């Protein structure tokens with residue numbers, strides 16, 4: 001394991017500056033629909049609008065870790081707290097490693113770990129029950145592994161989201177904590193929460209360090225020639241690859257944390273006694289939990305097993321297999337990456353080594369897979385550079401003037417997988433039945449909602465978040481806006497998927513449809529893609545499958561018309 005010498009410390013600025021970055025109000029609730037009548041200018045500043053990032057290449061002991069110390073104040077090290085959020089892993093966890101190395105010199109200080117259960121915050125962010133279930137299962141694994149290091153995992157349940165920072169401070173006081181460490185979450189509400197914590201900590205002489213860990217290339221590290229955030233993927237990717245190739249230590253993993261001495265067991269026995277619940281009210285699984293739990297077992301070893309198997313057996317053919325719906329051609333690592341059970345860096349490093357130390361070129365399947373992780377980074381950079389996307393607004397602001405259909409019946413049928421378009425219904429039923437959906441199916445169902453039903457993409461985005469085990473704000477928002485032609489580097493509005501030809505192309509034998517739409521399981525591969533057209537009416541009626549709710553050709557014309565004439 002390589003010892004990491006690279007680090008970053010971040011000072012979050014005031015709430016007001018966060019709000020100023022888009023001249024709008026942060027709602028605290030991404031899900032609430034905001035009518036965007038006011039013109040809002042996306043940030044074009046050279047630096048990230050609400051993050052001031054400093055980097056250091058000095059070895060760890062020489063790093064100034066504390067924001068208070070940055071102010072010239074010295075804080076005597078007492079105990080440390082690692083606050084886990086969407087980074088539920090021990091390995092390659094920058095904040096955890098920093099926290100543990102910070103204490104290393106002294107044996108009289110201890111490291112505690114914290115996880116906050118925050119139901120109100122989760123509700124307002126449409127967190128799916130499948131995701132909460134996945135978190136709890138992973139927390140149980142994490143707790144076991146931390147216990148082996150004598151690090152207790154403290155669980156706090158905080159009903160109101162606004163009380164989270166105060167409860168962290170309260171815990172610090174109780175446990176004599178002087179230094180708090182956490183990895184940054186880039187979404188606006190999360191940044192506001194952390195900013196509050198920072199302000200409260202300052203008043204209580206507690207040092208808080210937020211560290212970059214979600215991306216291999218931190219937001220703000222690569223910018224266009226004009227010093228702006230990239231808004232087009234291909235130049236972003238080229239710049240990303242060049243940057244990582246010339247700073248290859250960005251792929252170095254941090255060492256494992258050092259544990260506490262046994263003395264903590266006598267001094268703070270109660271901190272080892274927290275139980276992780278199986279579930280909490282409001283987040284009960286409504287699909288077969290055994291299917292989700294069997295498909296996505298918890299734990300870091302499982303994530304690494306998947307990565308290892310994928311790289312050993314499948315990655316080489318990823319470029320050709322990834323779009324075939326019935327072929328398990330992708331890694332299915334997304335729940336693990338989204339909850340931080342494995343880091344993007346660990347994934348790319350493994351692929352890079354398998355590709356004989358190449359990020360691009362080399363094996364075409366490997367290079368393509370790395371590009372997908374770069375999409376994930378692209379959407380995070382967009383989130384930071386254009387935080388208005390966190391506030392229910394389209395990246396291209398004039399796109400909020402599109403007139404959407406308010407058809408609850410159509411929306412309900414889309415959600416249930418009863419549109420009469422087999423490939424769309426298969427995708428939605430996969431989501432409802434397993435908490436996950438194939439990438440190509442996500443594109444098809446999203447495009448169908450927006451461009452065949454003309455329903456606001458934000459309704460689909462919310463539905464996805466409410467059901468996906470891998471729900472991830474940046475990826476989900478980016479994916480939806482790509483399909484809706486409202487996003488950065490999105491599909492042009494006139495590119496509209498034909499669901500039937502997508503079905504023929506990406507599920508040629510109809511096996512994916514047969515798996516998820518049992519009414520059609522006996523149809524031939526010729527009839528299955530559009531049974532309403534291909535079967536005699538009497539035969540079709542016997543299937544018990546709905547007729548198509550709209551005519552694709554008619555809706556295509558209507559959609560082109562509405563998008564073409566959207567007011568600027």
Ligand SMILES: Cc1cc2nc3c(=O)[nH]c(=O)nc-3n(C[C@H](O)[C@H](O)[C@H](O)COP(=O)(O)OP(=O)(O)OC[C@H]3O[C@@H](n4cnc5c(N)ncnc54)[C@H](O)[C@@H]3O)c2cc1C
Nearest residue numbers: 330331332333334372375376439442471472475476479480
């Ligand atoms: C409408 C829509 C909504 C989406 N919502 C989410 C979401 O909530 N969470 C999520 O993780 N991904 C989302 N994606 C991206 C993509 O569909 C999933 O990441 C992918 O299907 C996960 O399967 P995998 O792990 O087998 O991916 P692989 O193909 O093996 O890719 C490896 C990893 O790269 C990342 N990745 C892959 N494709 C993309 C992409 N297009 N954009 C950004 N990152 C990508 C993911 O972290 C993924 O796990 C969405 C895409 C669309 C079109």
